[in-house]
Amino acid sequence: MGKSSLDVRGLYKNELIDYLAQLGEKSFRGKQIFCWVQARVVQDWSEMTNLSNTLQDKLSQNLRFSPLKLILERVSCDGTRKYLLELEDGKRIESVLLFHGGAISKKRTTLCISTQVGCPMGCEFCATGKMGFVRNLTAGEIVGQVLDLTYLRKKEDQQFKINNLVYMGMGEPLLNLPEVLKSIRILNHEEGQKIGIRRITVSTCGLVPQIESLAEENIDIVLAVSLHAPNDKLRNEIMPVNKQYPLGKLINSCRRYIEKTGRRVTFEYALVKGFNDNMEQVVELSTLLRGIKANINVIPINTVSDGAFNKPSSEKIKKFVVALREKGLDVVIREEKGSDIEAACGQLAGSIM
Template identity: 45%
Template sequence: MKVALLGLFVQEIAAVIKPFGLPAYRASQLVNWIYKQHVTDFSAMINLPKSMRTLLAEHFTVREYELQTVWQSGDGKTSKYLLRFPDQSAVETVLMRQSYGNSVCVSTQVGCAMGCIFCASTLQGMTRNLTCGEIMAQVLHIESLLAQEGQKVDSIVIMGMGEPLANYENVVKFIRLCHEEYGLHLSYRSITLSTSGLVPEIERLAQEGLPITLSISLHAANDTSRSTLMPVNKRYPIAGLLAAGDRYAAQTGRRVTYEYTLIAERNDRVSDAKELAKLLRGRLANVNLIPVNPVPERGLLRPGAEAIKRFEQTLLAHNINVTVRREMGADIQAACGQLRKKHLENH
């Protein structure tokens, strides 16, 4: 079985090519071709001897996937890609062209096991974790497309399909690789990770020395309500989750974002906003309000514009930093899991 080089640090590439008599400096050439030049065919790596290119092709691959589907939003600002790996697993990646740059949303698992009732990713359950290389392939696919326009990936959000912290080792390696100068050379502050609230892993992440933005899915201000929306709350209730968020903020100096999906007649009342404000008062935190993307199987409805505004104003009146997520790609079902679900239904 061939070894995939994508997803490996330069030192790891040097180690895997060494048994074939290749010196360590060749690893530096390889990472430049793979991460900077987006080359996937060894035969195109022209500063390597032809015999070496043949040897590499016999024993290694760069990255393996097929582009299954592309959906483009009507305004041209959002593109959604369905990538399929050799085992037929398919994952979604989204490019969002924002005013502040190009942002890529990556998936970390094939499906999701968390069972949040407002999300399409979890409808078919979880198949497997993605490797570091498979996560990186999503970014490099888009980076190579942007390069043709003289642009690049400016930020990454790890909040596509799957629970990132349930695939801890691969995700942390991916983050470090994105930061490497020979990788994407992204600032850690340009990377956001969203979790449903795995407390032990949040604690562990705080010790990694990675000052990334942590985004915690809260979606309710009390355990009774949150447990009906997110089964993970039964294992890690709100008090312990907020304590972990506080420790992350103290350790990294980064403000924690609490995501709150607004669902009509479930958690969008003024009383819910006041309860949320009381919960977050005095914390190094802000709230990101997300009007729910309707998933037909779930029967959950998006609140009206007045209800969304009222919720936001209530938080602001209680001195809570709040933003309302600007909707992108609704016309192409850019919410997590929707494109993969449609693909599975058609095959």
């Protein structure tokens, strides 16, 4: 058997067991390896101390095991950490680690991960969108962001664990749905990282056929739809996807998703000064989302260095949110983190400099 293109970090436990059988090994070895890789986050075959040297050699010749290379880490004044990571082919992605509430040792953690190198969707406010599309990540590369950053943080804090996972980094996750779903199922596995399925959020800019496909998957993740505007005219200006899937189609697909899964949908609304932050938009938004089981995250936009969008004043943000609540919508202002290191929404561009 020649050197495989199979990445050990992107395999289900059962796939590993089957592969080990093909190599003439006992099935329990597959389970041991899954645990070393996914739960104990080792970085090399030689760290799997209950495997013989001969088996370690055999595995290294047959499976790929390539931790992502950390190129740079930036720490925000609010504790948010942004990582520039290099893939095996030299392409670069970014992941962002956020801490919430409590004393340092008790903080909950959220990791925002990438699913593509670049992105083809071209949203106007997004630095990744300006890069264009390079390629999809594999399940192993998506899982690898969680494993490698856990390994890194554990050097400082043995108890470190990622509690929440958001597929909101570089790329449109639903354009890479099979690998995204595989990564979710691996990271949720009880013998791996055990990240709670309801603590995993997958975002989309609004791809209708893929939302329909996701609804068929019977997977209890949180679906977050980037809305950002309450009418087609405004949304067309900032999100090219709206020309293909205008709001009427998008909202109908969200209704079907809710009906099929029984889950609420989260709508993300980036609030931009003078663009979508007026009372007129409050009325449109409440009409658009009337009767839908939804949470709305209002995110005061972070300025992308060459962008033309600005953040509304705190007063304006508060007024907008209060007015939406008065219309009966469930709204939260999403805490803005890491904007000083360009780690916030729409600021990832794979350069980190």
